[in-house]
Amino acid sequence: MSAGRLKVLMLGWEYPPVMAGGLGTACYGLCNALKAHADITLVLPKSSAAMVQDNLQILGVNQYGLDQAATVEQPPHRWEEIVEEVIEVPGNELHPYPISAVHKRVIEHLKFDPSDDQEVRALYETDEPYGANIMQKVAVYAEVVSKLALTKDFDIIHAHDWVTYMAGVRIKELTGKPLVVHVHSLETDRIGTQAKYMQANAVYEIERYGMTEANLCIPVSHFTKQCAADHYGINPDKCRPVYNAIDPEPTFRIDRAEGDKIVLFLGRITFQKGPEYMAETAYKVLQRYPKVVFFVAGVGDQLDQLKHRVEQLGIRDKFVFGGFLKKAQVKQVLAQADVYFMPSVSEPFGLSALEAAQFQIPCVLSTQAGVSEVMDFALKADYWDTDRFANYIYALLNYEGIRQELIEHTTENLEEMSWDRSARDVLAVYHEALTQG
Amino acid sequence: MLSKITPDYYLCTTISMAEQSPDRSNINPLCSMTNIVFYFQVHQPFRLRHYSFFNIGQSHIYEAANLNFELLNRIADRCYLPANEMLLKMIKxxxxxxxxxxxxxxxxxxxxxxxxxxxxxxxxxxxDTGQVELLAETYFHSLAALYSPMEFVRQVNKYKAKLKSLFGYEATTFRNTELIYDNAIATQISKLGFKQTVAEGVGSYLDAVSPTAEATHIFKAPGSNGPKLLLRQYRLSDDIAFRFTEPKWPGYPLDADKYASWLRALAIEQKAESINLFMDYETFGEHRPLSSGILDFLYFLPQAVAAYPDMKFATPSEVLSTAKPKKVYDVTKPTSWADDNRDISGWVLSHTQKDALKRVYALEEAVLAKGNEALIHQWGKLQTSDHFYYMSTKYWGDGVREVFSPYKSPFDAYINYMNVLADFEQTIKGV
Known part of the structure; x- marks a missing residue:
């Protein structure tokens, strides 16, 4: 390790190949770019073996207590290899924090001895990053990782999302090192702003605690910074938004000369993603432009409701439900789509819009999606404004000028976005936290 | 339309900023007069209403009548009436x-x-005072000169007829929409019988060393029939149109004596024939509020100019009708008075603009074949250049540019226009 380089203790949760949402993608992209500028020790709940790659050391709590020297060193992961292995969550349900209040209460009464290394390892030896015992995992992670931290040399703590905030704050207390928390999403995005009024919503409380105790916060957009201020009372002066990015990737196009045009919705079918607004918009478009299908890729707790809704509206035959798609399948769909539609009610960033843009698909986004802040050449409306969404989608299906204009300029914009730029922004936040004193 | 604020917004004029007191001894060595030519553009488009795809085939009402009514009333009360009143008083x-x-x-x-x-x-x-000249232009403030020579002729003739019926006036000087001009347009103008016109003084077509200065001379278009030309002195014009209310500008606050001294300095330095100050009339009261004192500035300007016996105000016709210009203004690509580039990229650059323009002009034959005056008139209104300017994405996203648009984004401008045009196309096909 060269002198003068920052040493970062990075606390992550999702990471390829264990992923449920955008958190893993973002954490991977950021760490990969950041390692050129800093030495990183990334602690995850699970890693298949302790890996050292350049300046990125990855430790899994599932390996906790084992002799690190005895583990096999593996070649560095490459993105392409990783994404093929995405784990489908049992039960075909894919939402990242599937915990109900009932579960939480049960879990908190479970007995667990974190001093038993074997029991600790077993807790994380799973491909489901969340699950019903998520609170237990979070608590044990905080305990174990803070012990682990005392054996490591680092300058700053960087914690990703609420699952690691308890650990981050604990380590800050133990070591006096500054803590930066990265806010990829918030409970108020996931279940709505009622989160802040719910009695004993542990996730909300942990988020507020983590952001309050942190020296600086890194929300993934100004939208999320505003949410932190509005719903958590976090001082905007301590927030330094850093946008997510996308690395160049070869794309392709499958031309479909005949047949209906495709409007694509990609993501979890949850309240946060605005599926009901999608249905309403589709209904309006179809009144005047029947030669289009709405392809819904993803699963979630609102899927049945969405199906019911489109049935009710009499447009079920214009919807294709693709279920959960693997990366390669996603690309196939992207290569054929004509419009990418993201009517999110509350979306901290929305990385999938950048992927769609990379595939030269014009995007219709809600202004409540953080990604809309970086995409000047997209069509944007408030999530509830389905008249406007419908007008935009109709235009993209009918008027060539707007398609060309959006695609051409978005492609130029994408060239300016990179994880390296995000990493440099994060580095600046580190330096600020370190010099704050 | 106001040409937008440019990066040289804060720059002072090329002329020395030093305060000069009127110096009557320093008479122009040529003993000839320098003309000061004011020309004001008055234009209000028929802005479109919010027209969703749901309206296509259902409603043929395209215009935001209430918005147009409100804006016209506002600008009439703030600008047109008080400024006209002031000009009348000045002439008296x-x-x-x-x-x-x-x-x-x-x-x-x-x-x-x-x-x-x-x-x-x-x-x-x-x-009625006889000291005001009206210029001819395209009726619908359109880009017809670039897209359809035939439509250009129709619109100019329609406009001439309008001036005659409203004012009993015969215009002899032509100005094209937004001062859009090149050699090809000069030819069209001359074919319509105009011997004189106005254009922007664009650096790349003028003396590279001092284009600003060279624009003070009288030019003609190439060819034996090329019309005679006055070129806009953009720095001095923009001092009034843009910088007058700008406290960061070194020339602030601008008063008539100071401005007249700059005119005089340029006149002497360049043996200027004509200093041409062209701007939006809305400068006076709408873009620059009356509280800024801009009308007082205007009022005192002739007094300040009169302090120099070798400068006088004149109309374009007065200057051009007797002029025998030798300098040729050879403009190979369209120029205009807008933005820093002074080209047509404000109207014709993006895919959206080109697409919309192509589609509206593609209707020419079908519209005319209908022989329906109302439809021809509607088609003309859809050609107004503002519609396309609102679609400009040139500065979209940089967050700096002021855009005079009723739309939230240039994309909304395009989509709304295309929805309207789709309905109009259906009407043309169906009638």
Missing amino acids: DYGPDFKVAFSISGCALEQFEMYRPDVLDSFRRLL
């Missing part, structure tokens, strides 16, 4: 020492007729 007070020219688009004239005939009356009073 100064006699032949003060003259101006106007170009009033057909769209503006129609809206005055509908909503504010008092503004028309006020212009009539100005015309």
Whole structure:
């Protein structure tokens, strides 16, 4: 390790190949770019073996207590290899924090001895990053990782999302090192702003605690910074938004000369993603432009409701439900789509819009999606404004000028976005936290 | 339309900023007069209403009548009436020492007729003094010169007829929409019988060392029939149109004596024949509030100019009709008075603009074949250049540019226009 380089203790949760949402993608992209500028020790709940790659050391709590020297060193992961292995969550349900209040209460009464290394390892030896015992995992992670931290040399703590905030704050207390928390999403995005009024919503409380105790916060957009201020009372002066990015990737196009045009919705079918607004918009478009299908890729707790809704509206035959798609399948769909539609009610960033843009698909986004802040050449409306969404989608299906204009300029914009730029922004936040004193 | 604020916004004029007191001893060595030519553009488009794809085939009402009515009333009260009043007073007070020219688009004239005939009356009073010239233009303030020579002829003739019926006036000087000009347009102008026109003084077509200065000379277009030209002195024009209210500008606050001294400095330095100050009329009261004192500035300017016996106000016709220009203004690509580039990229650059323009002009034959005056008129209104300017993405996203648009984004402007055009196309096919 060269002198003068920052040493970062990075606390992550999702990471390829264990992923449920955008958190893993973002954490991977950021760490990969950041390692050129800093030495990183990334602690995850699970890693298949302790890996050292350049300046990125990855430790899994599932390996906790084992002799690190005895583990096999593996070649560095490459993105392409990783994404093929995405784990489908049992039960075909894919939402990242599937915990109900009932579960939480049960879990908190479970007995667990974190001093038993074997029991600790077993807790994380799973491909489901969340699950019903998520609170237990979070608590044990905080305990174990803070012990682990005392054996490591680092300058700053960087914690990703609420699952690691308890650990981050604990380590800050133990070591006096500054803590930066990265806010990829918030409970108020996931279940709505009622989160802040719910009695004993542990996730909300942990988020507020983590952001309050942190020296600086890194929300993934100004939208999320505003949410932190509005719903958590976090001082905007301590927030330094850093946008997510996308690395160049070869794309392709499958031309479909005949047949209906495709409007694509990609993501979890949850309240946060605005599926009901999608249905309403589709209904309006179809009144005047029947030669289009709405392809819904993803699963979630609102899927049945969405199906019911489109049935009710009499447009079920214009919807294709693709279920959960693997990366390669996603690309196939992207290569054929004509419009990418993201009517999110509350979306901290929305990385999938950048992927769609990379595939030269014009995007219709809600202004409540953080990604809309970086995409000047997209069509944007408030999530509830389905008249406007419908007008935009109709235009993209009918008027060539707007398609060309959006695609051409978005492609130029994408060239300016990179994880390296995000990493440099994060580095600046580190330096600020370190010099704050 | 106001040409937008440019990066040289804060720069002072090329002329020395030093305060100069009137120096009557320093008479122009040529003993010839330098003309000061004011020309004001008056234009209000028929802005479109919010027209969703749901309206296509259902509603043939395209215009935001209430918005157009409100804006016209506002600008009439803030600008047109008080500024006309001031000009009338100046002509009374100064006699032949003060003259101006106007170009009033057909769209503006129609809206005055509908909503504010008092503004028309006020212009009539100005015309009655004989010291005000009206220029001819395309009726719909359109880009027809670039897209359809035939439509260009029709619109210019329609406009001439309008001036005759409203004011009994015969225009002899032509100005094209937004001062859009090149050799090809000069040819079109000359074919219509105009011997004189106005254009932007664009650096790349002028003396590279001092284009600003060279624009003070009288030019002609190439060819034996090329019309004679006055070129806009953009720095001095923009001092009034843009910088007048700008406290960060070194010339602030601008008063008539200071400005006249700059005119005089340029006149002497360049042996200027004509310093041409062209701007939006809305500068006076709308873009620059009346509280800024801009009308007082205007009022005192002829006095300040009169302090120099070798400078006088004149109309474009006065200057051009007797001029025998030797300098040729050879413009190979279209220029205009807008933005820093002074080209046509504000109207014709993005895919959206090109697509919309292509589609509206593609209707020419079908529209004319209908022989329906109302439809032809509607088609003309859809050609107004503002519609395409609102679609400009040139500065979209940089967050700096002021855009004078009723739309939230250039994409909304395009989509709304295309929805309207789709309905109009259906009407043309169906009638």
